[in-house]
Amino acid sequence: MNLKGKTILLTGASGGIGSAIARQLAAEGASLLLTGRREQPLQQLINTLYGDGHHYVVADLGDPVQRQQLLDAAEDVDVLINNAGISDFRLLADSSEQDIQRMLATNVEIPISLCHSLLPLLQQKNEAAIVNVGSAFGAIGYPGYSLYCSSKFAIRGFTESLRRELADTQVQVHYLAPRATSTEINTSAVNELNRELGTVTDSPERVATELVDLLQRPSSSSRAIGWPEKFFARLNGLAPGLVDGALKKQLPTIRRYARLNHQN
Numbered sequence: 066m067n068l069k070g071k072t073i074l075l076t077g078a079s080g081g082i083g084s085a086i087a088r089q090l091a092a093e094g095a096s097l098l099l100t101g102r103r104e105q106p107l108q109q110l111i112n113t114l115y116g117d118g119h120h121y122v123v124a125d126l127g128d129p130v131q132r133q134q135l136l137d138a139a140e141d142v143d144v145l146i147n148n149a150g151i152s153d154f155r156l157l158a159d160s161s162e163q164d165i166q167r168m169l170a171t172n173v174e175i176p177i178s179l180c181h182s183l184l185p186l187l188q189q190k191n192e193a194a195i196v197n198v199g200s201a202f203g204a205i206g207y208p209g210y211s212l213y214c215s216s217k218f219a220i221r222g223f224t225e226s227l228r229r230e231l232a233d234t235q236v237q238v239h240y241l242a243p244r245a246t247s248t249e250i251n252t253s254a255v256n257e258l259n260r261e262l263g264t265v266t267d268s269p270e271r272v273a274t275e276l277v278d279l280l281q282r283p284s285s286s287s288r289a290i291g292w293p294e295k296f297f298a299r300l301n302g303l304a305p306g307l308v309d310g311a312l313k314k315q316l317p318t319i320r321r322y323a324r325l326n327h328q329n
């Protein structure tokens with residue numbers, strides 16, 4: 066897809082990965098409709114973007130009225146990027162009913178609902194695309210992340226189904242699975258755990274470059290970022306017992322940081 070002149074709705078634009086995606090898409094000549102809950106970072110971002118014709122809508126997408134206000138502003142969108150999301154490094158035993166609902170509403174219900182609402186519009190376009198941002202944890206169930214993993218497994222399954230459902234249309238459906246990335250979604254306990262386990266952390270710019278490259282491809286595709294993560298995702302599919310064994314060894318460390326995270 067040629068991004069020049071395309072109108073792109075990007076959720077989670079006030080966050081780390083979202084703002085990097087916005088900068089790279091604007092540099093490619095796209096017009097952006099940005100959204101997030103906090104106005105100040107959206108305002109700051111829009112002031113620094115290349116080109117003009119960019120807009121933002123402040124919306125908590127968990128609120129159906131605010132979600133509709135965003136959709137009302139998205140009357141000419143060619144591309145939807147579902148990037149908004151939350152994470153919660155917390156043992157299930159320490160999670161509340163509200164934690165469960167919030168995770169599934171934000172990471173699953175909102176992106177699916179936006180795809181559903183915008184599909185009729187996207188199907189009228191000569192060229193259109195959807196990108197759903199998942200995670201390496203959408204292919205590997207990880208201790209301390211059972212709610213987050215459930216949500217990212219769900220959005221991966223949804224994206225795969227939708228891609229196959231729209232395979233004979235002009236709407237491309239992509240899935241991007243970043244690994245650990247340096248943004249505010251990760252608390253200090255998460256960063257310390259990643260350091261102790263030697264988990265590589267990418268920059269948001271790296272993720273944005275991969276996403277833009279995915280969109281510029283001629284056909285729908287799915288991409289995971291990072292070699293060990295890709296390898297472990299495959300191994301998990303083929304021989305989950307091996308991954309069970311490796312993660313069991315890490316369990317005391319993971320539990321310690323999950324409890325630390327929960328206390329702060």
Ligand SMILES: NC(=O)c1ccc[n+]([C@@H]2O[C@H](COP(=O)([O-])OP(=O)(O)OC[C@H]3O[C@@H](n4cnc5c(N)ncnc54)[C@H](OP(=O)(O)O)[C@@H]3O)[C@@H](O)[C@H]2O)c1
Nearest residue numbers: 077079080081082101102103125126149150245246248250
């Ligand atoms: N960073 C990582 O390690 C990592 C790894 C794999 C995948 N990912 C995925 O990458 C995506 C972006 O994450 P990030 O790292 O950039 O995190 P981030 O900096 O915390 O940004 C999250 C974004 O989502 C928005 N958001 C959250 N709940 C929302 C709601 N109810 N309504 C509207 N917007 C909402 C936030 O808006 P406000 O800030 O304005 O509230 C923010 O713009 C997420 O889907 C995440 O799961 C991240």
